[in-house]
Amino acid sequence: MNLTLLILIPFVTAVVVLLMRTRQQVRWVSLIGAAVQIILSLLLFVYFRNEVAAGTTAQMLFQQNYEWFPALHIGFHLGVDGISVALIMLTSFVVIAGILVSWNIEKMTKEFYFLLLLLSLGAYGFFLSLDLFMLFFFLEIAVIPKYLLIGIWGSGNKEYSANKLALMLMGGSALVLVGLLGLYFTNPERTFDLLKLSTTNIPYNIQMICFPLLFIGFGVFSGLFPFHTWVPDGHSSAPTAGSMFLAGISMKLGGYGCLRVAVYLLPEGAKEYADIIIILSVIGILYGAFVTMMQKDLKYINAYSSISHCGFVLLGIGMLTKTAFTGAVIQMVSHGLMTALFFAVIGMIYQRTHTRMIDEMGGLLKKLPFIITVLFIVGFCSLGLPGLSGFVAEVTVFMGSWEHTDMLHRIITILACMSIVVTAVYILRAVTKVAMGPIKAGFSHLKDAAWNEKLAAVILLIGIIAIGVAPFWLSDLVKPGAEIIMQKITGG
Amino acid sequence: MNEFISLMKPELILTVVIFVLLFIKLSKGVNTASLLNLIQFLLLFNFVAGFFFNHQGNFFGGMYHTDALIAVQKNILSLGVYLISLLFADWFKKTEHLAEFFILLLSALLGMFFLISSGNFLMFFLSLELATIPVAAMANFDLDKKVSSEGAMKFILSSAFSSGILLFGISLIYGATGTISFTELPALITGSSFQILAFVFLFTAFAFKMSIVPFHLWTADVYEGSPMATTSFLSVISKGAVAFIFITALYKVFQPMQEVWYNMIMLLSIITMITGNLFALRQQNIKRFLAFSSIAQVGFILVGISGNSPEGLASVVYFVLIYVFSNLAAFGVAATISSRTGKEKISDYKGFYNTNPFLTWIMALALFSLAGIPPTAGFFGKLFLLKAGAANANYLFITIAALNLIVSLYYYLRVIRSMFMDKNEAPIEKIKVQRSTKFGMYLCAAGIVLVGIFSWVYDFIQSLT
Numbered sequence: 001m002n003l004t005l006l007i008l009i010p011f012v013t014a015v016v017v018l019l020m021r022t023r024q025q026v027r028w029v030s031l032i033g034a035a036v037q038i039i040l041s042l043l044l045f046v047y048f049r050n051e052v053a054a055g056t057t058a059q060m061l062f063q064q065n066y067e068w069f070p071a072l073h074i075g076f077h078l079g080v081d082g083i084s085v086a087l088i089m090l091t092s093f094v095v096i097a098g099i100l101v102s103w104n105i106e107k108m109t110k111e112f113y114f115l116l117l118l119l120s121l122g123a124y125g126f127f128l129s130l131d132l133f134m135l136f137f138f139l140e141i142a143v144i145p146k147y148l149l150i151g152i153w154g155s156g157n158k159e160y161s162a163n164k165l166a167l168m169l170m171g172g173s174a175l176v177l178v179g180l181l182g183l184y185f186t187n188p189e190r191t192f193d194l195l196k197l198s199t200t201n202i203p204y205n206i207q208m209i210c211f212p213l214l215f216i217g218f219g220v221f222s223g224l225f226p227f228h229t230w231v232p233d234g235h236s237s238a239p240t241a242g243s244m245f246l247a248g249i250s251m252k253l254g255g256y257g258c259l260r261v262a263v264y265l266l267p268e269g270a271k272e273y274a275d276i277i278i279i280l281s282v283i284g285i286l287y288g289a290f291v292t293m294m295q296k297d298l299k300y301i302n303a304y305s306s307i308s309h310c311g312f313v314l315l316g317i318g319m320l321t322k323t324a325f326t327g328a329v330i331q332m333v334s335h336g337l338m339t340a341l342f343f344a345v346i347g348m349i350y351q352r353t354h355t356r357m358i359d360e361m362g363g364l365l366k367k368l369p370f371i372i373t374v375l376f377i378v379g380f381c382s383l384g385l386p387g388l389s390g391f392v393a394e395v396t397v398f399m400g401s402w403e404h405t406d407m408l409h410r411i412i413t414i415l416a417c418m419s420i421v422v423t424a425v426y427i428l429r430a431v432t433k434v435a436m437g438p439i440k441a442g443f444s445h446l447k448d449a450a451w452n453e454k455l456a457a458v459i460l461l462i463g464i465i466a467i468g469v470a471p472f473w474l475s476d477l478v479k480p481g482a483e484i485i486m487q488k489i490t491g492g
Numbered sequence: 493m494n495e496f497i498s499l500m501k502p503e504l505i506l507t508v509v510i511f512v513l514l515f516i517k518l519s520k521g522v523n524t525a526s527l528l529n530l531i532q533f534l535l536l537f538n539f540v541a542g543f544f545f546n547h548q549g550n551f552f553g554g555m556y557h558t559d560a561l562i563a564v565q566k567n568i569l570s571l572g573v574y575l576i577s578l579l580f581a582d583w584f585k586k587t588e589h590l591a592e593f594f595i596l597l598l599s600a601l602l603g604m605f606f607l608i609s610s611g612n613f614l615m616f617f618l619s620l621e622l623a624t625i626p627v628a629a630m631a632n633f634d635l636d637k638k639v640s641s642e643g644a645m646k647f648i649l650s651s652a653f654s655s656g657i658l659l660f661g662i663s664l665i666y667g668a669t670g671t672i673s674f675t676e677l678p679a680l681i682t683g684s685s686f687q688i689l690a691f692v693f694l695f696t697a698f699a700f701k702m703s704i705v706p707f708h709l710w711t712a713d714v715y716e717g718s719p720m721a722t723t724s725f726l727s728v729i730s731k732g733a734v735a736f737i738f739i740t741a742l743y744k745v746f747q748p749m750q751e752v753w754y755n756m757i758m759l760l761s762i763i764t765m766i767t768g769n770l771f772a773l774r775q776q777n778i779k780r781f782l783a784f785s786s787i788a789q790v791g792f793i794l795v796g797i798s799g800n801s802p803e804g805l806a807s808v809v810y811f812v813l814i815y816v817f818s819n820l821a822a823f824g825v826a827a828t829i830s831s832r833t834g835k836e837k838i839s840d841y842k843g844f845y846n847t848n849p850f851l852t853w854i855m856a857l858a859l860f861s862l863a864g865i866p867p868t869a870g871f872f873g874k875l876f877l878l879k880a881g882a883a884n885a886n887y888l889f890i891t892i893a894a895l896n897l898i899v900s901l902y903y904y905l906r907v908i909r910s911m912f913m914d915k916n917e918a919p920i921e922k923i924k925v926q927r928s929t930k931f932g933m934y935l936c937a938a939g940i941v942l943v944g945i946f947s948w949v950y951d952f953i954q955s956l957t
Contacts, residue, residue, distance in 0.1 A: 067947075068947050069947040069950055069951065070947075070951060071803075071806070071950065071951045071954040071955070072803070072876070072879070072950075072954075074947075133875075137866050137867070137871070138866075140865060140866045140871065141866045141867055143865065144860060144865050147905065147908075148908075148912065151909060151912060151913045152912055152913055158913070159909055159913055159914075162909075162913075163902070163905060163909070166901065166905060167898055167901060167902055167905075170897065170898045170901050171895070171898045174891075174894035174895055174897050174898055175891075175894070177875070177878065177894050178882075178887060178890050178891045178894050181878065181879060181882040181890060182882075182887060184879070184882075185882065185883065185885060209887060213891075
C-alpha cells in the first residue's frame with residue numbers, strides 16, 4: 001500500500017477546494033475527498049491485517065523512505081504499525097463526520113473547508129511520519145488552522161480562546177523542538193529517523209533532559225495537567241467541526257507523540273519520570289471529572305470531560321506495561337470517536353435550540369428522537385457502559401495498571417477508577433436534563449436530524465459499537481506495536 | 493581585462509544600470525510609469541544575469557574576492573531589490589524623483605556587493621560607507637514629512653558614529669597584527685586582550701548595522717520616518733548584506749577567537765530576541781511593529797551564526813533568502829494600504845479580510861512565515877538556524893530561543909486577528925492593487941511556499957559552503 005496517497009489525497013482535496021467557486025462544489029469536493037480517504041484507511045487496515053497474518057516481523061510496514069533535505073539527513077520517511085493504523089482510521093472517521101456536520105455553514109465556506117482539510121492533513125502526516133522532523137512539521141501545520149477556525153467561525157470569547165490555544169500549543173511544540181534537536185545530536189549519523197534513533201544508545205543524562213521536554217511538549221497537546229487550560233476554552237469556543245477535530249484528532253497527536261517519541265526513544269527517562277506522569281494524569285482525571293460536575297454548558301461539560309478522559313491515555317502511557325499501552329491507544333481511538341460524536345450532537349442541538357445551557361433545555365427526546373438517542377448512546381459510552389468503546393478502553397488501562405503491585409500504583413489506579421462514578425453523575429445529570437421532562441416553551445417546532453447529520457452520527461456510532469462489541473480486532477492491531485515499545489523499556 | 497569583467501560582472505552590470513538611469517534623468521520628458529517599467533526590467537535583467545558566468549577568484553591583490561556562494565548572496569540581494577521595485581509601485585508612481593531614488597538605492601546595493609566581496613578591512617570600510625550614505629538620502633524621501641527628515645538625521649548620525657567606531661577597531665587590528673587582509677589575519681589572531689579589544693570595536697560596528705540590541709535604538713525611529721520602500725530596503729537588504737559579511741568575518745578572520753565571540757553572540761542573541769519581541773508586543777504602528785520584529789529576527793540569525801559550522805553559514809544565507817520574501821511581502825501589503833489610504837496602524841486593519849481578501853492572505857502568509865509556522869518557508873529557516881545553533885549542545889540557549897518563538901507568534905497573531913476576526917464598522921475600502929505589485933506579491937507568496945518545501949534550495953546553498 002502506498003502511504004503517500006494518504007497524505008496526497010487531503011492535500012489535493014484542499015487545493016481543489018481553493019479552486020472551486022460555489023458553496024455546493026466546495027462541500028461536495030471535500031466530502032468526496034474525505035470519503036476516498038476513509039476507503040483508503042480501511043484498505044490500509046485490511047492490507048495491514050493481511051501482512052500480519054502472513055507473518056511479517058517488520059516493525060513498520062509499507063515503509064517509504066525518500067531524502068528530503070539530504071544535507072541535513074532529513075528524510076521523507078513513512079511507515080505504519082498497528083498503533084498508527086488505528087489512529088489513521090480514527091482520523092478518517094472524524095474528518096468525514098466533521099465535514100458532514102458543517103454542511104450548512106454559510107460564512108466563508110471555502111476557507112472553512114480548506115482549513116479543516118489542512119488540519120486533517122497535519123494529523124495524517126503526523127501519524128504516518130517515521131522521521132521526527134516530518135513529524136514536527138505536521139504537528140505544527142495543524143496549529144494555525146485551529147487558530148483561524150476558532151477565531152473566525154467560533155462563538156463566545158473566541159479571540160481569547162483562539163489566542164490561548166495557539167500560544168499554548170506553540171509552547172508545547174517549542175519544547176518538543178528542543179527535545180528533538182537533543183535527540184538529533186545523540187546519533188553519530190545526525191539523523192531524525194525514528195528507527196535509526198531507536199537503535200541508538202542515548203546517554204542517560206540526555207534522556208533525563210530530553211524526556212521531560214518531549215513529554216511535556218506533547219502533553220500540552222493532549223491536555224496534560226497543569227497544561228490543560230487551553231482545552232475548555234478552545235473546545236467551547238470552536239465551531240462544531242472545529243471542536244470535533246480538536247478533541248477527536250488533535251488531542252490524540254499529543255498522546256501518540258508521548259508514546260511514540262518520548263517513551264519509545266527515551267525508555268530510561270520514561271522509567272525515571274513515570275511516577276510523576278501517573279500522578280499528574282490522575283490529578284487531570286479527577287480534576288477534569290469534578291470540574292465537569294459543576295458545568296452548565298454542554299460544550300464545557302464535554303471539554304472538561306475530555307481532560308478527564310485524555311488523562312486515561314497519559315495514565316496508560318505512564319504505567320509502562322504492555323496492556324496499559326494497548327489500553328491507552330484504545331482509549332485514544334475510543335475517546336476520539338466518542339467526543340467527536342458528542343460535540344457533533346451538541347452542535348446539532350445548539351443549531352435547533354440556540355442554547356447550550358442544560359438548564360434551558362428539557363424534553364427534547366420527544367421532539368428530536370434521533371439526536372437525543374445518539375446523545376444517550378454517546379453519554380453511556382463516556383461513562384463506560386459495557387458494549388460501547390469507552391468501557392473496553394478504560395478496563396484495559398486499569399488491567400494494565402493493576403499489573404504493578406506497589407502501593408503508589410494501586411492508589412493511583414483506585415483513584416482513577418473512582419472518577420468513573422463522577423463521570424456517571426455528570427453525564428446522567430446532563431443527559432436527563434436535556435432529554436426528559438416537559439418541553440420548554442419555544443422548542444415545540446424543532447425538526448430532527450437531516451441526512452448529513454444522521455450520516456455523520458451513524459459513521460461515528462459504527463466505530464464506537466464496533467470497538468465496544470468486538471474489541472479484539474483493535475487490541476490485536478495495537479498489541480504488537482505496544483509490545484515493541486515495551487521491549488525497549490524492559491530491555492533498555 | 494577579461495578577468496576583470498568576468499569576476500566583477502555583478503558590480504559592472506549594476507554600474508551600467510546606474511549610469512543608464514542617470515542619463516535618462518538628464519533627458520527630460522520621460523513619464524514615471526514607463527520609467528518604472530524600465531527600472532523593473534533592468535533589475536530583472538540584473539537578477540537573471542546574476543545566475544550566469546559566475547567565476548571564482550581574487551582581484552586587486554586580494555581586496556576583492558568572489559566565489560559561488562558570494563554570487564548567490566549577491567543574487568539574493570538583487571532579488572530583493574527587484575521585488576522592492578515591484579511591490580512599492582504605488583508609492584513610486586507618486587514620487588517625483590523616481591530615477592534619483594533608484595540611483596541612490598542601486599548605489600547602496602553596489603556598496604553591498606563590494607561589501608560581501610571584500611577581502612580586506614579597507615575595502616570593507618569603503619564599501620560599507622557606500623552602502624550606508626545613499627540610504628540616508630533615501631530615508632529623507634518623503635520630502636513633505638518632518639518625521640522623514642528626522643529619521644534620516646538619526647540614521648546618518650548613528651551611522652557616522654558606528655563608522656567611527658569601526659575605523660577605530662580596524663586601526664587597532666592593524667596595530668595588533670600589522671595587516672588588514674582577511675587571508676593573512678587568521679594566522680596572526682591569538683586572542684590576546686588587545687586583539688579582543690579591537691574585535692569588540694569591530695563587533696560594535698556590525699551590531700549597529702544589524703541593529704543588534706543594545707545598538708538598536710535608531711532602528712524604530714528611522715523605520716517609522718522613512719518611506720516604506722526605504723524601510724524595507726534597510727530591514728531586509730541592508731541587514732542581509734551585513735549578516736553575510738559578518739559571518740565571513742567571524743568564521744574566517746576571527747576563527748581563532750571562537751570562544752570569545754561565541755559567548756558574545758550567544759548573550760547578544762538572547763538579549764536581542766527578547767528585547768525585539770517585548771517591544772514588538774506593544775507597537776501600534778505597522779512600521780514600528782515590523783521594525784521590532786526584524787530586531788527579533790536578527791536575534792535568530794545570531795543563533796545560526798553561533799553554530800560556527802558550514803551549516804550555520806548555509807542556514808543564515810537560507811534564512812535571509814526566506815526573510816527577503818516574507819518581510820518584503822509584509823511591507824508590500826502595508827505600503828499598498830498606506831499609500832492608498834494613509835493608514836498605518838494595526839487597529840486600522842480591522843475587518844480588512846472582508847474587503848481585501850487577496851492582500852489579507854498575502855499578509856497572513858508573510859506573517860506566518862516570519863513567525864515560523866509550517867508549511868511556510870519561515871518554519872524551515874528558523875528551524876535550521878536553531879539546529880545549527882544547537883550543535884554546541886547549549887540547550888538552555890536553544891530553549892530560550894524556542895520559547896521566543898511563542899512570544900513572536902503572539903504579536904504576529906495580533907495582526908492576523910485584527911484583519912480576520914475583529915469587527916469594524918468602516919473597514920478600509922477595496923483597494924485596487926497595481927498589476928506589478930500583484931505580480932510581486934505572487935512572487936513572494938510562491939517564494940514563501942516553495943523555498944521551504946522544495947529542499948533543493950537549501951541543499952544547493954549548503955553544497956556551496
